Amino acid sequence: MSEEPARASGAWLADAGVPLMHTLAGAIIALAETTGLDAFTLPYPPEAQRALDRTALACLRRGAAPPHSIPELVSWCRSRPIANWPLDLPPDAVGDTDRLLDPRSGLPTELCHEWYLKTRDSATRRYDRDIIHEAFTRCRESGEPDSYTSFRRLLVERPVRTSAEFFTDRTDWQLAPVRDLLGLIYLPVPASHRGADGEGYAVCGRCATLLIPLVGGGWWCERDACRRQGSAPIDRRLPVAETGGLVQLARPLRQFVTWPGRAEIELERILLAAGLSVQMWPGYDAYDLRVTFPDGWVWAIDVKDWAHPGLLGTNATAVRREPPYDEAFWVVPTHRIRDRPDYIDVYNRNRPEHAEDLVLLTDRQVMDTARQRLRAGRCRNREDDPDA
Known part of the structure; x- marks a missing residue:
């Protein structure tokens, strides 16, 4: 789960729509927390008026009709995928169906919280x-x-x-x-x-x-x-x-600690059942799982349960070297790949140069790779000891 400050790439920062996405996400969170998204009350939070003004300007620059009120802007966030907004965004900024509000409940999506919490230069982030x-x-x-x-x-x-x-x-x-x-x-x-x-x-x-x-x-x-x-x-x-x-x-702890933590504990359970030694959050949370194979080979695993692969890519940073390990991976739950098949490709395209060697695997790939490595180790042992 271990997170680091966002490191937005230069390509992302050059697109005018990226700061606007930060503003929109902040406005939606502020409205949800102060007035409720189903019962607006005046005065609106300043973030909401700023988001409306900046969205209107972005629309006018593209020759598109803008939202004329904060309730209309909120309606856009719930009913219109962001990809259909007249914004200047980099190719990997949003998926085809991404919204800032859930269509059914009208509450902020995980994606909205990620844009707000993981890309803003603020204490909240x-x-x-x-x-x-x-x-x-x-x-x-x-x-x-x-x-x-x-x-x-x-x-x-x-x-x-x-x-x-x-x-x-x-x-x-x-x-x-x-x-x-x-x-x-x-x-x-x-x-x-x-x-x-x-x-x-x-x-x-x-x-x-x-x-x-x-x-x-x-x-x-x-x-x-x-x-x-x-x-x-x-x-x-x-x-x-x-x-x-x-x-x-x-909420930030539920989203960025509890939910990936459940994937971490499930990985722990399966790897222990396979006969591996697993230490959780070693070195006071240097990374999430330290997995030791019978031959002494060590994996370091950090689990990242993020909705947005591009944001995850811009946040990529090398896994800390202590406690020591032989291989390190970031791991994403398989359901993220089912929801967005290009997830790992988008992550790879948006990694900064200093993290270009940081491999992202699914939890299923990690488990399959661990089993393959165990089988290979047993085969080597039998070759070395024919009587085994």
């Missing part, structure tokens, strides 16, 4: 990395590597906590070095997450985060991978009276 950095610094200074591992597993496996559960977390001695951080990153859940007619809250059975009730009934998962698999299964229901004040991880 660094939020998830600052929290993780603070956690491993505290655990390292305390000499408690197991505390850091417990912290990371908490964020991955338990992003939603009732009042009683959260009290248990904050009194867990293993989490002592990061205890006060928990109060900063687990935030009260808004009432808008409650289902109708006293249904209370619902937790997704795939990604463990809260589902969002839809107008007219049903539930919506904010994670792309869940929605593409069909209706979200409900893992557990949480009646309002029994939660005692429900909290959940802040």
Whole structure:
């Protein structure tokens, strides 16, 4: 999961539509957080008016009719793929069906959050990395590597906590070095997450985060991978009276820690079952998985569950060398390739020069390669020892 600051290539920065995409994503997030995208109230956040003005100017330069109001701009974000907007964008900036708002729920997409959080030169863009950095610094200074591992597993496996559960977390001695951080990153859940007619809250059975009730009934998962698999299964229901004040991880941590973390833990499970040695988040999160083969060969794996392969490419940077390894990969969940078959090609085209050797594989390719390497090792052993 380990993230680094965005390093937009010169080609991207030269296109006028790229800064506008940053502005649009920021405006949508600001509207969602301050007024709600289904009930506009004045005054609008300054980011929203700035996005409208800049979008109108971009349209006029292309001889196209612009949106005339912020509600109309929001309607564009929900109904029109960005590829159909009259913007000057580089070829890999958006996919054919990419939108900033989900057509069904009207909420910001993962892509919108990536444009906002991973391409802006702002404190918000660094939020998830600052929290993780603070956690491993505290655990390292305390000499408690197991505390850091417990912290990371908490964020991955338990992003939603009732009042009683959260009290248990904050009194867990293993989490002592990061205890006060928990109060900063687990935030009260808004009432808008409650289902109708006293249904209370619902937790997704795939990604463990809260589902969002839809107008007219049903539930919506904010994670792309869940929605593409069909209706979200409900893992557990949480009646309002029994939660005692429900909290959940802040959105940047859900998107950039919890979701890729679930892919990391699934990789860990499969590689362990194959007989490999796996260390999670070694060296206080130098990378995500350190995999050791029977012959001593070591892989370093960083999992990246990003919607936008171009943004991921511009963020590519070499995997840290400590703890040492023989090969390093970035890994993306296979569902991203199913959604966008040119994903790895787009990533490769947008890598900066200093990261041109950083290979991106799917999680399935990693597992297949590991099994092939194990089989090859067993064949070599039999050749060396005919009686084996």
